[in-house]
Amino acid sequence: MGARRFNIHEQISSADELFLARLAAEVSECHFRAPNLIEVRWGIPSASEADEPKLEPGRLTKAQLADLEAAVNLFVNRHYHDARTALEPFVDMNHEEASKLYIKVLQKLRVPDWDKTARRINRVSTDTLFVPAGSTEVIDGQKVFLIHQGLSKSIGHDAPRCVVKYVIHHEMLHEQLGTSADNPHPPLFRRLDRSFPERVRSVRWLQKHSFSTIDGGPL
Missing domain, CATH: 1.25.40 (Serine Threonine Protein Phosphatase 5, Tetratricopeptide repeat)
Structure with missing residues (x-):
C-alpha cells in the first residue's frame, strides 16, 4: 500500500489531538519514568535519515x-x-x-x-527513506516532536495505538540519548528501540504504509 498524499490544510480532529497527548504522556511515564517536557504534535516531519549524497x-x-x-x-x-x-x-x-x-x-x-x-x-533509488513517521524539530524557537498526520484517525490511515506510541518512543529516545545527525542510531539506541513492546508489528505497519523505519527491509 502506498503512502497517501496529505493536504497540509486539512485539520486534525480535537479527538486526535487529545489521543496524541495521552499517548505521549503514557510513553514518557512508562518508558522514561519522567514527564515529557517537549510538545508532541501532529504535522508533516521535514527530517530524513537517509544517507547524505555522495558524488559519483x-x-x-x-x-x-x-x-x-x-x-x-x-x-x-x-x-x-x-x-x-x-x-x-x-x-x-x-x-x-x-x-x-x-x-x-x-x-x-x-x-x-x-x-x-x-x-x-x-523506483530508481530503492534505499531512499522518503516518508519520515516522526522527527524532532525546532518550530518558532521551540523544540517539538512531530508525528506524521498520516498516522492520525481523522485525516490519515488510523494507525494502531502501538504504532503511534512506537514513533513517539523513537523520537523521545533520540532526545534522551542526545543522538546526533551524523550518527542518529548508535548501537545503544538500536538496542533500546528494539525493546519497545509490539515493535515488530509497529515497524511492519509503517513499512506497509511507506513510512521510513531504521530497518531497511522486512523484519
Whole structure:
C-alpha cells in the first residue's frame, strides 16, 4: 500500500489531538519514568535519515560535476530554492545521489506533494527513506516532536495505538540519548528501540504504509 498524499490544510480532529497527548504522556511515564517536557504534535516531519549524497564523478562530465558540487554547496548553505533548481537536471537524468538530495530539499521547503516525487524517485533509488513517521524539530524557537498526520484517525490511515506510541518512543529516545545527525542510531539506541513492546508489528505497519523505519527491509 502506498503512502497517501496529505493536504497540509486539512485539520486534525480535537479527538486526535487529545489521543496524541495521552499517548505521549503514557510513553514518557512508562518508558522514561519522567514527564515529557517537549510538545508532541501532529504535522508533516521535514527530517530524513537517509544517507547524505555522495558524488559519483565517473558518471558525470567535468561541467556536470561542477554543477552538482555547486548544488550541494547551496544545500549546505541552506539556499534551498536555488538548490532545488540546480538539482532538477540531475533528477531528470536519474542520478541517484542527487535525487536523494533533491528529496531533502523538497522536505526543507515543505513542498506539500514532496512525498509523491519521492515515491517516483524511489523506483530508481530503492534505499531512499522518503516518508519520515516522526522527527524532532525546532518550530518558532521551540523544540517539538512531530508525528506524521498520516498516522492520525481523522485525516490519515488510523494507525494502531502501538504504532503511534512506537514513533513517539523513537523520537523521545533520540532526545534522551542526545543522538546526533551524523550518527542518529548508535548501537545503544538500536538496542533500546528494539525493546519497545509490539515493535515488530509497529515497524511492519509503517513499512506497509511507506513510512521510513531504521530497518531497511522486512523484519
